[in-house]
Amino acid sequence: MCTSLLYRDAANRAYLGRTLELSIDLPYQVAFFPKGQQLSSHVQGHPVLTWENRHAIIAVTMPASPDKTSAPDDFKMIEGLNDAGLTFSVQSYPQAGGPQAPVDADRAALSAIDLGTWLLGQFSCVAEARAALADMPVILQPVPILGNLDMPFHYGLHDPSGASLVVEFHNGVRTIYDNPVGVMTNAPQFSWHLTNVNNYTFLNNVDHSKATFGNYSAMQPGSGISKAGLPGTDTSVDRFIRAVFYAQFAEKQTEADKAVEMVAHIMNNFDRPRGIAIDPPDLGSGHLQVSGHEAGAIPTESTSWTSISDLDRRRLFLRNAGGMNYIALDLSAMAEGKAFQVSPMARLTPASPPVLSQIAAQ
Numbered sequence: 001m002c003t004s005l006l007y008r009d010a011a012n013r014a015y016l017g018r019t020l021e022l023s024i025d026l027p028y029q030v031a032f033f034p035k036g037q038q039l040s041s042h043v044q045g046h047p048v049l050t051w052e053n054r055h056a057i058i059a060v061t062m063p064a065s066p067d068k069t070s071a072p073d074d075f076k077m078i079e080g081l082n083d084a085g086l087t088f089s090v091q092s093y094p095q096a097g098g099p100q101a102p103v104d105a106d107r108a109a110l111s112a113i114d115l116g117t118w119l120l121g122q123f124s125c126v127a128e129a130r131a132a133l134a135d136m137p138v139i140l141q142p143v144p145i146l147g148n149l150d151m152p153f154h155y156g157l158h159d160p161s162g163a164s165l166v167v168e169f170h171n172g173v174r175t176i177y178d179n180p181v182g183v184m185t186n187a188p189q190f191s192w193h194l195t196n197v198n199n200y201t202f203l204n205n206v207d208h209s210k211a212t213f214g215n216y217s218a219m220q221p222g223s224g225i226s227k228a229g230l231p232g233t234d235t236s237v238d239r240f241i242r243a244v245f246y247a248q249f250a251e252k253q254t255e256a257d258k259a260v261e262m263v264a265h266i267m268n269n270f271d272r273p274r275g276i277a278i279d280p281p282d283l284g285s286g287h288l289q290v291s292g293h294e295a296g297a298i299p300t301e302s303t304s305w306t307s308i309s310d311l312d313r314r315r316l317f318l319r320n321a322g323g324m325n326y327i328a329l330d331l332s333a334m335a336e337g338k339a340f341q342v343s344p345m346a347r348l349t350p351a352s353p354p355v356l357s358q359i360a361a362q
Contacts, residue, residue: 005243058329
């Protein structure tokens with residue numbers, strides 16, 4: 001479904017890479033929420049929660065309902081970055097729903113679908129976000145565009161210091177985890193993934209290409225044997241371990257632009273072409289069903305888009321499945337904008353143009 005990882009360069013600057021995989025194509029919207037933007041969150045049976053953004057935000061969004069796509073409140077964040085360098089990511093977690101702790105009816109509460117805009121609009125770092133969440137009731141509500149499923153996701157936050165946390169609802173119970181590895185995928189619970197990392201203490205990036213067996217001297221014909229212990233499937237469990245490995249051992253770049261390139265190379269290892277894994281109804285796993293986008297064939301998950309967030313320079317890089325090139329959105333240059341803006345991702349990320357001219361002779 002999704003993979004995210006935090007990479008640190010030689011100067012300890014933080015960069016977040018993430019992919020999003022689904023079995024259907026959706027009309028993702030790139031939105032800019034300015035400072036001072038008035039936003040609200042509606043939970044049935046509770047007073048409306050309202051706030052004014054203290055921070056500007058650039059984000060990949062989707063409408064919660066297919067017939068509401070005009071007001072800023074209609075666009076719900078999937079991936080976002082604010083002008084303080086705080087990031088927010090939404091990833092699939094079908095086990096989220098279940099009985100929730102009761103909240104007094106006279107108290108305003110935050111719908112989980114608005115968690116991203118509330119956190120990035122209000123707070124500048126993971127510590128602030130965590131402190132605010134301790135006193136904020138967050139309610140899972142049915143999402144119309146997802147067939148009224150109770151918000152089947154969990155959430156990751158990162159800031160420029162490298163601090164990371166995961167907000168996870170499991171069977172209705174909310175838990176906030178520190179994320180010491182900066183990686184998130186999908187089910188099972190985040191705590192299970194961290195425990196599973198203990199099974200991979202043998203991993204490192206040093207090739208052991210020579211060995212002696214009896215009187216026979218064995219030697220690898222090329223480099224790369226250090227990856228032999230990495231799990232190879234696209235399950236969330238295996239992707240988590242691979243993401244931890246790449247984030248740990250990828251060369252630490254000294255230049256920010258080179259660090260962004262490094263994250264792009266890393267995320268290529270999590271790019272999934274259509275057809276690599278298919279899920280026949282009698283053999284496969286479940287998939288998110290989105291209103292108006294029902295699958296017409298056997299589902300096959302593929303990478304819809306990939307993002308890279310440069311937390312230090314407040315830049316968001318995006319590419320979708322239509323091309324291999326990234327566009328760059330510089331939030332520092334946009335941050336003083338006064339108006340909400342939104343544009344289809346497909347319009348911002350055109351397919352890679354063909355090169356038809358010949359190389360001139362030197």
